[in-house]
Amino acid sequence: MTSITLSLPCTNPSFLSSPKRFRFKLNPQIQSSAQLSPSPPQTGVIVIGAGLAGLAAATHLNSRNIPFLLLEASDAVGGRVRTDIVDGFLLDRGFQIFITAYPEAQKLLNYKTLNLQKFYSGAQIFYDGQFHTVADPLRHFIDSAKSLTNPIGTPLDKLLIGSTRIRVLAKSDEQILTAEELPTLHLLKNLGFSDSIIATFFRPFFGGIFFDPTLQTSSRLFDFIFKCLALGDNALPANGISAIPEQLAAALPPGSILLNSKALSLSLDPRASGSPLVRMQNGDVFKSELGVIVAVEEPAAVKLLAGRTGLVAKKPVRSTVCLYFTANREQIPVNEPVLFLNGSGKGIVNNMFFATNVAPSYGPPDKALVSVSLIGLFEGVSDDELVGRVVEELSGWFGGKFVREWKHLRTYRIGFAQPNQCPPTDLKKNPRVESGLYVCGDYLTSATFDGALVSGRRAAESLLKDIALTPA
Numbered sequence: 001m002t003s004i005t006l007s008l009p010c011t012n013p014s015f016l017s018s019p020k021r022f023r024f025k026l027n028p029q030i031q032s033s034a035q036l037s038p039s040p041p042q043t044g045v046i047v048i049g050a051g052l053a054g055l056a057a058a059t060h061l062n063s064r065n066i067p068f069l070l071l072e073a074s075d076a077v078g079g080r081v082r083t084d085i086v087d088g089f090l091l092d093r094g095f096q097i098f099i100t101a102y103p104e105a106q107k108l109l110n111y112k113t114l115n116l117q118k119f120y121s122g123a124q125i126f127y128d129g130q131f132h133t134v135a136d137p138l139r140h141f142i143d144s145a146k147s148l149t150n151p152i153g154t155p156l157d158k159l160l161i162g163s164t165r166i167r168v169l170a171k172s173d174e175q176i177l178t179a180e181e182l183p184t185l186h187l188l189k190n191l192g193f194s195d196s197i198i199a200t201f202f203r204p205f206f207g208g209i210f211f212d213p214t215l216q217t218s219s220r221l222f223d224f225i226f227k228c229l230a231l232g233d234n235a236l237p238a239n240g241i242s243a244i245p246e247q248l249a250a251a252l253p254p255g256s257i258l259l260n261s262k263a264l265s266l267s268l269d270p271r272a273s274g275s276p277l278v279r280m281q282n283g284d285v286f287k288s289e290l291g292v293i294v295a296v297e298e299p300a301a302v303k304l305l306a307g308r309t310g311l312v313a314k315k316p317v318r319s320t321v322c323l324y325f326t327a328n329r330e331q332i333p334v335n336e337p338v339l340f341l342n343g344s345g346k347g348i349v350n351n352m353f354f355a356t357n358v359a360p361s362y363g364p365p366d367k368a369l370v371s372v373s374l375i376g377l378f379e380g381v382s383d384d385e386l387v388g389r390v391v392e393e394l395s396g397w398f399g400g401k402f403v404r405e406w407k408h409l410r411t412y413r414i415g416f417a418q419p420n421q422c423p424p425t426d427l428k429k430n431p432r433v434e435s436g437l438y439v440c441g442d443y444l445t446s447a448t449f450d451g452a453l454v455s456g457r458r459a460a461e462s463l464l465k466d467i468a469l470t471p472a
């Protein structure tokens, strides 16, 4: 077993300019251990997990010139936000949408270089054998006016959507995330929405966002997403959803991220209290003198932090299956960048869209990419059977002439898509486990891209506060 001690760099002027604030001294042995080790030689903080939360934590440490090492178990950064390139198509690992109004994302990301491609602000709902438009009246006034008499909800429902918008816009994010909560379904009923709009619109739309068709997810999440949707656009980066974590990673110092590096356990160094040791799957041991931020997903955090926190993953976790098909561009029935929702209450498809209509860069020039999402894992149903059922169902939506020509490309079964965020929730959980040990991840805030970014910042801030308070 190799023991690797990681400590502060002596190259960082701003870090050295305030050395009295930090508890440790430059250790001459560090340089020799660094020379022996193939790993990046020096750091102050170890961050475990390079999803959005870990990347955000690293970004904040970096902005304060605090050295760190980011350890990631898989072969790339991004965690749940990954894109594969298959036969020239960009396949996001599950249907994911970036909402441009996410407040933390606005501070951290460069939207221009993400080259965001927008969805239509609304949806097409398959109900009673045909499609019906739901449109944002502020962005698509005419479509919205035309939809007033369609069977997706009553005219009162359409007014209530407007008043819900005003209600959420009047609250700060802080107020929303700490408000009295109840299951989203109860909130919608209390607000006066009809059973019909809940079944045909809210269930597939928000059920698809939360991977929870029962709409038991906290009203705090509903209000937060509703507000972001009111303020921003739904979009995809032209280079795939993974462009978001990749942008964050690209701004970190070279060599600060170790891929294929799985942490197995944490313990305290008996010779230096407060310095956690991180034991790796390959037998290496890393020691950080400033602290460890555990930025892994909830089920992995429960294992890594066993015995240190009362953390238990609430059940059931949220799962999804995403199937991709390809077609020639003339084999798809629409060209609009619109989301299709299943409001029929029948079948297994929750939502689908033609990804190349939103972002043509998601496929080769003459080809279309079709993305179909189901809620749940469909364990016990084979991939072939799922493909058959989806093709059959969508033939009923768009006609077999089109759909039977599509070629299945890949199926993603995502067992842990999101943590369960049914009430009671605490979306502002304290990231500090103990001095030197901090946690972040979407399970500590809202289970969204934005929540993950916020949690990473909070963990870094908590660590920085502790080291600022520690006497030299």
Ligand SMILES: Cc1cc2nc3c(=O)[nH]c(=O)nc-3n(C[C@H](O)[C@H](O)[C@H](O)COP(=O)(O)OP(=O)(O)OC[C@H]3O[C@@H](n4cnc5c(N)ncnc54)[C@H](O)[C@@H]3O)c2cc1C
Residues within 6 Å of the ligand: 048, 049, 050, 051, 052, 053, 054, 071, 072, 073, 074, 077, 078, 079, 080, 081, 093, 094, 095, 096, 097, 098, 099, 261, 262, 263, 264, 295, 296, 297, 300, 304, 320, 414, 416, 417, 418, 440, 441, 442, 443, 446, 447, 448, 449, 450, 452
């Ligand atoms: C299919 C899908 C669709 C989604 N759609 C949306 C959406 O439209 N909008 C939205 O806002 N959010 C969406 N989300 C949620 C969003 O992706 C997550 O909330 C967010 O990415 C979580 O980031 P995280 O950093 O907390 O966790 P993760 O992304 O899970 O990152 C944790 C990282 O830790 C690593 N790790 C785990 N164990 C170890 C270990 N022992 N050692 C080292 N590394 C380890 C993992 O490999 C991973 O990279 C979606 C999620 C999924 C799966």
